[in-house]
Amino acid sequence: MMANSAxxxxxxxxPRNQVDDAFGDxxxxxxxxxxxxxxxxxxxxHNPSPEGIVRAIDIDADLRSHTSKIFDLADQLRxxxxxxxxxxxxxFNGKIASWRGNYKWRTYKGINPHKKHMHVSFTAxxxxxxxxxxxxxLTGEPINATTKxxxxxxxxxxxxxxxxxxxxxxxxxxxxxxxxxxxxxxxxPSILKP
Numbered sequence: 797m798m799a800n801s802a803x804x805x806x807x808x809x810x811p812r813n814q815v816d817d818a819f820g821d822x823x824x825x826x827x828x829x830x831x832x833x834x835x836x837x838x839x840x841x842h843n844p845s846p847e848g849i850v851r852a853i854d855i856d857a858d859l860r861s862h863t864s865k866i867f868d869l870a871d872q873l874r875x876x877x878x879x880x881x882x883x884x885x886x887x888f889n890g891k892i893a894s895w896r897g898n899y900k901w902r903t904y905k906g907i908n909p910h911k912k913h914m915h916v917s918f919t920a921x922x923x924x925x926x927x928x929x930x931x932x933x934l935t936g937e938p939i940n941a942t943t944k945x946x947x948x949x950x951x952x953x954x955x956x957x958x959x960x961x962x963x964x965x966x967x968x969x970x971x972x973x974x975x976x977x978x979x980x981x982x983x984x985p986s987i988l989k990p
Contacts, residue, residue: 802844804829807882807922808853814934815855815869823858826913841884841917849923851884854913865933870914872931872939874899879940880929882922888914 804812808829815822830850831842841852857866870886874893877883885894889911892904904910930937 802830802848802850804850804853805918805923806926807918808851808916810926811873811916811929811934812853812855814929815859818934819859819862819865821860822862823856823860825858826854826856828854828913845920847923849920851918851920851922852915854915856913857888857911866914868933869931872933873914873916873929874901876929876931876939882918882925884917884919886914886916 812827812829829842829852830844831840836843842850844850855866855869859865859869866888870888873883874886877886877893877895878899885892887904887906887910890904890909891901893899893901928935931939
């Protein structure tokens with residue numbers, strides 16, 4: 797599948813647009829959705845499916861005047877993934893959350909720790925579903941799956957200073973974005989900008 801005939805799944809377009817609306821001054825340097833030719837040599841959600849659909853986005857971690865909010869964004873998306881089956885997994889700052897761990901953060905073992913950007917992969921259910929991602933940071937609405945009674949079952953939160961198992965800060969990538977394949981992800985060695 798040629799990159800010029802590929803399209804980003806609708807579920808991938810929505811959070812990118814929502815983040816752009818919420819953080820208009822954010823850095824977009826590490827944003828991306830489709831891998832280049834070198835990247836296409838390995839399995840990755842950044843590569844088009846046989847139908848030409850790319851099911852992954854990267855959102856730059858630098859939200860400018862809201863630098864610590866990327867931790868909240870990653871955390872809210874991983875909690876939402878428990879009820880919104882369009883989200884396959886989230887990777888950020890050396891942690892991954894997926895169905896495999898009931899969307900609790902665990903150590904990510906890929907080469908790229910995803911410190912310059914947050915990676916979100918989507919399922920085929922998101923190919924044509926561009927409905928809003930209803931999370932507090934982007935819409936002001938509570939997450940469907942979150943109640944006071946089940947909050948502890950959803951795992952620790954990401955934001956520094958709030959019972960987090962993911963340290964805040966450290967937005968510098970130490971591997972120059974040379975990623976490798978894992979069972980759940982294979983992020984980009986270089987991503988073409990949308």
